[in-house]
Amino acid sequence: MTEATAVFEGAHGPKPRRTFSRRNIFLYGTLIMVALYYMLPLYVMIVTSLKGMPEIRLGNIFAPPVEITFQPWVKAWAEACTGLNCDGLSRGFWNSVRITVPSVIVSIAIASVNGYALANWRFKGANVFFTILIFGAFIPYQVMLYPIVILLREIGLYGSLWGLVIVHSIFGMPILTLLFRNYFTSLPEELFKAARVDGAGFWGIYFQIMLPMSLPIFVVAMILQVTGIWNDFLFGVVYTKPDIYPMTVQLNNIVNSVQGVKEYNVNMAATILTGLVPLVIYFVSGRLFVRGIAAGAVKG
């Protein structure tokens, strides 16, 4: 009991750490530098989009705006001209929504069932099917561009929104199926067995057992698909026509228009507007990444 009252000598308790150690300066210094490097373009974009054209012509791209104006944003959204249409990016935005929403829903719905079937129901030929699917993920898009044009023309969907939706759904399939298959494989197999003993069938197990446990992977798939399809340019420009161009294509047409003065502030605003959807998706769904949704199913 004498030790309890004794005064400690020498090292005791938590080890003291200096805030400005050489290690910390190096570590945080590097991180801050890299962060700044990545943030700078965004800063320039935001600042420029809030300036009027006279201020931009002064050439100080890093200077904050003297007179803040939202006119470039209004113009980018509602007034900028592409070809004959002068209703800004709003048209492209709604086109992109009409393309993205069904493509995401269709591709995830099909891929999740594919992944579930591949992971749990080892049907005959499953391995061959899976190999073909994975192989599909490695074929460069460019190779298939023209054949798909012909295909869509033959089924009468070339140049329509639904044609593009089909293309996006098919191209998302390999990677999404792989994603879902791996996730369902990682779920305890005994759950599947228990459900079979309990008399649930293919769809019963999918909807009642697997789906409720799969929120995280659905969120991941949704992020992948929404950003991928929203940011797509190539398919949009190849398989649709001007009236239904997605936002990215329209952005390009606004920024690259050769007539008149280059309105840098409008271009910057338009670019930020186009990037807003993926950005929002990241921020919102990050919170939905609920971990341990399967906790309690297995040992714990």
Added chain:
Amino acid sequence: MSGNGATSVEIRNLDLSFGAIDVLKGLNLSVREGEFLVLLGSSGCGKSTLLNCIAGLLDVTGGQVFIKGRNVTWAEPSERGIGMVFQSYALYPQMSVEGNMSFGLRNARVPKSEIRERVARAADILQIEPLLKRKPSALSGGQRQRVAIGRALVRDVDVFLFDEPLSNLDAKLRADLRVELKQLHDRLDNTMIYVTHDQVEAMTLADRIAIMKDGIIQQLASPGEIYSRPANLYVADFIGSPAMNLQQGRVENGRFLAGEFSVSLDSYPFERKATGDAWFGIRPEHVLVGDEAAGADVEFAIKAEVVEPLGSDTLVLTSVNGKRFWLRISGQSRVATGDSLRAGVNAADASLFDAGDEERL
């Protein structure tokens, strides 16, 4: 409590292979009505595979499975009248305890009132009524396993299948649940097939044990029979901890000879007469020590190399002919490392195995 003799589960010439690997080879097994049968073996012996075949979760490569006289070889798991309890409990995480237990009945479109009644009855038997509204994540390991048993119980099945149900529990809880399982079996009188790699579970629970190795049943007998009269060298070595002491030598002129070790076999109950190379096995607790050794079929001097007091008994490691030789003596005896002991063995307590086919002599 072992049954009335009618056959509950019968397996005929069952083959199962995964690609080129044969897991089960021409397996035959007949389980009596109300019997508690334990499939015991080390990992990879095919015991869980066999259970999955009975459950219908694996398609067999050849052979037949009968449950209550009905050929269920091609039947769906839910059509076989079986309930299964898994090692990982496999509770549906998003459903409450009640939802978990009633899932099978809901799939079978049983009327709601009857579902409530059956769940209540099972919950009463397993004493889990207060937990019915909880989610599995809010349960302890022991409670989860009880719910998993309840899920099989509500379905009123003929055969319970257990796949290492206690392996994920800690030692104390495992012992408690083992007792409860035994009581449950006495109470329900259902046929139970139980897979484990734990000898203690097998010995304590089983009416009969089937010891498996490489997809073949090595011995199917009561725990006592398996312990005292192992059918072959593998079973002898597998059952018991520490394992049976084995000496390799020769049977000649009614004696077993291995180096200095020479035993008269006059009192050994031979099942088949043999001379030639053989194994002699004796359980650690059957080795007589000190005064008791006098007058045994063979007496020899040994030196204690390691002493392991377990409380109730003490294990002493010695060596005979350079091979490990364990003794199990009373916990009261005072033996220290390095002590010399007199030991004796009676042939009647021993097991002899042919060195060629490794079968019991």
